[in-house]
Amino acid sequence: MKLETYKFRSRMRALTDGAVTAMAILATVLVVAPLVAIFGYLVFKGASSLNLAFFTHVPKPPGETGGGMANAILGSGILLAVASSIGVPIGIGGGIYLAEFGRGTKLANAVRFTADVLNGVPSIVMGLAIYSLVVVPQKHFSAFSGGVALGIMMIPTVCRTTEEMLLMVPHAVREAALGLGVPNWRSVLSITVKTASPGIITGCMLAFARVAGETAPLIFTALGNQYWSSSLNQPIAALPLQIYVYAISPYDDWHRLAWAGALVLIVLIVLAVSLVRYVTSRGVLKGAS
Amino acid sequence: MPEIHISQPQLEQKSAIHGGHPPAGPDASEISAVRKFLLSRGNSAVVDRGFYWLMVLCALSIFGIVALIAWRLVVSSELAWSKFGLSFFYRAFTDPDTHQFIFWDPVNGHFSAIPFVFGTLLSSFLALLMAVPLAVGLAIFLTEMCPRALRGPLAFLTELLAAIPSVIFGLWAVFVLVPLMRGHVNPLLIKVLGWTGLFSDDNPTGLGFLTAGVILAIMILPIISSLTREVMTAVPQSQREAVLALGATRWEMIRMGVLRNARIGIVGGIMLGLGRALGETMAVTMVIGNTPEIHRSLLSNGSSMAAVIANEFTEAVDDVHVSALIEIALALFVVTIIVNALARLLVWAVTRGAPSQAR
Incomplete structure (x- = not known):
């Protein structure tokens, strides 16, 4: 190969490399930009409307x-309480099965797979299913049916995080408990689960x-209500x-309230996500999820 | 809900490093002899059995839930099935006076899912078109180029993006994105690309397929990029070193050493993003315009499968109408389950055997 061609080619390669680097940086900026835009606007609009x-x-x-x-804050609280009382026990139970009993079995793989698939079921479909499962037999919309729908949606997340956190617990801890004569169920509940509890709670x-x-x-389940209701x-x-x-209504004052509500929601969510990150960055659970 | 799970082998690798115990999991799950002995002489066999079955029950209930959802949807949409059959998804009606197509007119008993299937597919396709290059670019930047100090915060930011509820995306879209599209983006597109026929100026609202695609793209970005990052991290370090040792530039190393090995997983991540885009409801409902029509222009109003359910279900009084909406939901359910299952299998196939050396 002539020296000229060689030089040209290596310059082209360096150029391509630079171009790709620039494109990757551009992509990152383009991803971060809407996030900053959404957050900035939300905080700006929300903070000025919150009182x-x-x-x-x-x-x-x-x-x-x-x-x-x-009333919406109270309602969300009630719905989430119902949801947690359904989703958390079943999710944790499933997670314990996956990590403690079912490791490597076909059934566990199937459960894991189904949980991931359940996670991907569109929430609107979930709502319709619960509508025909709970609302139709009850013959009216209710907070209970809304809670059930949300609870089912919690199960896959809780289940998979619990499993991942339990997998982080060293075997030696389980064996030490068994060696002291603790029955298996106690060892699982008060040793393994307890060791992983910060992770499970954040999950x-x-x-x-x-x-x-x-x-x-x-x-189609909780429906919404303009008045106080805790039933x-x-x-x-x-x-x-x-x-x-409120967002799709034509009233300015309702838009203001929508922004305030969005800010309250997002603060709750940012807190939860940061907590998860904090817990998984230290101690035994480091590196999980 | 983009719950992204780190692959099994990677987990165990990490636990081996941090927990200081031998890797355990599907491959190394044999319980040690000592442990077997200790378990066998426990005197709480009944309680232990009970506990075990309780946990199995919890795990099995996940199957139960999926089965229950499928069963209820099938039963509730029976009326529509028996009335329209499969033609629900491909037939169209013509207006006797104007000779134009009508697809969805509940008052006169015209039901056809075509415009909704079209809207869902089109908006999801537009979303993928925008999100995939960005997501892969972001993943490349984060795994291969980013300074270590920046990696954590950026990953955290994208994680946050994944956690924002869709109704807030919708709220933002209605008040920020729609005016932006109406005032600046759409006129520009019409001026520059109007000749293609894909961008016509008959809809001055700023709502429509393209706006829905943009907001969907923002929503599915974090899923695709975090899964891409995961499979790229699972590519062994030695691959990169080998390509670099042959004198490759960094891009060549990424292309030959990383992307080529991770491509199946990346496709899996894209499909997972697609699954989310197909079923996304609130944000799309708020910006797509909600008219059951098919247009060639990307800027015109439309509707999607999820959007029509959200909009019409509470107001539907006619049994056939309700049943038809549930049939749409059933179709959505089946499609998203297939897409998600395929995606999981692809990701699993890549990360399963990877001797990952997570950085």
Whole structure:
């Protein structure tokens, strides 16, 4: 090969390398930009609309200014309590099975796979399924059905995080417990699960934060409510649902409330995600998930 | 819900480093003889059995839930099935007066899922078109180029992007993205690319397929990029070193040493993103325009499968209407399950045997 050609080629290669590096950096900037835009705008809009009334008042009728989302905050709390009481025990149980009993078995692989698939089921489909499973037999919309829908959506996340956290616990710890004559179930519950508990709790928090923002499964189950309601048997308001209704409404004051609600939601979620990161960056659980 | 799971082998690798115990898992799960002995002489056999079965029950309930969802959807959509059959997904009606196509007119009993399938596919396709290059670029930057100090914060930021609820994306889209598209992007596209016929100016609202595609792209970016990052990290370090030792530049190293090995996993990540895009409801409902029509222009209003369910279900009074909406949901369920299952298998196939040397 002539020296000229060689020089040309190596210059081209260096140029391509530089171009790709530049493109990768550009891609990163393009990804970070909308995130910063969303967060910035959200904090800007949300902080200027947030006030005490938001947390203490129920919505005013359309056209009147003022009012808050107190009933939606209460409703979200109730829905999440129902959801957690369904999703957390089943999820943790499934996770314990996967990590402690089913390691390497076909059944465990199938469960893991199904959990991942369940995670991918669109939330609106989940809402419809719960509608026909709970709302139709009950003959009315209710907070309970909304909680069930959210609870089912929590299961895969809780299950997989629990499994991953339990896998982090060294074998020696389990064997030490068994060696002291502790029955297996005690060893699992009070030794293994306890060792991994910070990770499991944050996993639950993560699932909690995710379903806290879910809107689609609530449209046909919890339905929403403009008034105070804490009954499990009645339609109930929820924060994301209220944000949706207000966002597509034509009233400026409702838009303001939607932004405030969005800010409250996002603060909750950022807290949960940061907590997960903090817990998985230290101690035995370092490197998990 | 982009729950991204680090592959098994990688996990064990890490636990071996940090936990200081031999790797355990599917491959090395034999319980030691001492442990077997200790387990066998426990005097709590009944409670242990009970506990075991309780945990199995929890695990099996996951199957139960998926089966229950499928069963309810099938049962509730039976009316539509028996009335329309499969033609629900391909037939169209014509208006006797104007001779134009009508697809969805619940009042007059016209039901056809074509515009919704079209809208879902088109908006998801647009989203992938925008998100995939960006996501792969981001993953390349994070795994191969990024200074160590920047990697953590950037990964955290993308993780946050994945955790933002879709209704907040929708809210942002309605008040920021839609005006932006209406005022700047759409006029530009019409001026520059109007001759292709894909961008016509008959819809001045700023809503439509393209806007839905943009917001979907932002939403599926973190899933694709974090999975791509995962499979790229699973490529052994020695591959990179070997290519570099042959005198390759960094891009050549990435192309030959990393991307070529990770491509199946990357495809899996893209499909996972597709699965999310297909089923995404709130953000799309808020910006797609919600008209059951098919247009050639990407800037015109449309609807998607998830959007029509969210919009019409609570107002549907007619049994056939309800049943038809549930049939759409069933189709969505089946498609997303297939897409997700394929994606998981692809990712699993790549990360399974990888002797990962996570950095």
